Amino acid sequence: MxxxxxxxxxxxxxxxxxxxxxxxxxxxxxxxxxxxxxxxxxxxxxxxxxxxxxxxxxxxxxxxxxxAVEREAARAVHLVVGMPANERMDWLVEKATELGAASIQPIAAARSVLKLSGERAAKRQQHWQAIAVAACEQCGRNRVPSVHAPLSLADWLRQPPADALAPDAARLLLSLRSGSRPLREAAAEAGAVWVLHGPEGGLTAQEEDAALAQGFAPASLGARVLRAETASVAALALLGLA
Structure with a gap:
């Protein structure tokens, strides 16, 4: 129907x-x-x-x-994603919605190819939100994830949403650095999960250090280097599918 x-x-x-x-x-x-x-x-x-x-x-x-049917994931997984360029962000929003993302926060980082501001940023946000709506219509979700206005990584880290600072929330940085715990293990005891990762080329060492200083813990999806949009999908598949 x-x-x-x-x-x-x-x-x-x-x-x-x-x-x-x-x-x-x-x-x-x-x-x-x-x-x-x-x-x-x-x-x-x-x-x-x-x-x-x-x-x-x-x-x-x-x-x-x-x-009263709901088709949401067992726990909220929020994405904070370095925006991939071209149509890849469209694809990311669509698949993240299908996989149950609770919200999507696009960010601009040092290595971002896509740079948005002003009216162009507002139009792109509306476009992405419409993609999320269409994905909900297709997949059966009755709650539409918010696709927030793009921010710089520094601005988001300076003032994250209050929910991200809750005692039972896990703030996880996808990273290849030594000592990163497997993502599922790092999120095992958490309620809501906030997953941060970079755009093409990843986050710089300085950006990763800034995220760690704000309470993010390094987590890994394995030894292979994934594209930005693939990393979001893999994280949601590990954490969000029920």
Whole structure:
């Protein structure tokens, strides 16, 4: 059954007009009045609904019953990622969403190829958030991970989210340096996990030192050097799949 993100208040028996993006998807699929769809607004669970009207630019539905089903990972895994260039960040956001990432924080580091600021950064954030929404529609998640505005690594380390500083949170730096513990072992006793890694070329030694000084612990995905987008997917597969 087609699933659509509908960031509106939803209630049984409500009649509503779908937001433009969802309406366009309904039209592309050539659904007709009487066809069943599933709606979710990111606040928990999903709703059955029936198409009642197909206009030239608007689609109306009647909301049915609510199901409290959730398909989230057993624990929250947050990514703090050095942005890979070109379409690789798009791919990272899509696959991270499918694998259950709780949030994605793009960062610019010394070796970053992709540099964003101002209006260009805002547009790219919106683009990535839309990719996360589409991935949720496809994979069945009812809660959309936040893709935050890009920041420099220094700015993020200076003021991380309060949740990252919780006593049961693990802050892990993917690193090839000697003494790094296997990722799964390093996160074994943690509640939420924050995984930091660099862009193409990795973080510099100075950037790794800055992260360690802010409470990150070095962790390893093994002896092989992975691309930035592969590292995110591998970390989520180890920590997030349930």
């Amino acid at each position: 087609p699933r659509f993100h509908c960031p509106l208040p939803l209630a049984a028996d409500a009649q509503l007009t779908l937001p433009p993006t969802a309406a366009r998807h309904v039209q592309v699929l050539r659904l007709q009045p009487g066809d069943a769809v599933t709606l979710f607004n990111g606040e928990g669970g999903e709703w059955s609904a029936t198409v009642t009207h197909m206009g030239r630019s608007d689609v109306q539905v009647q909301v049915g019953s609510h199901s």
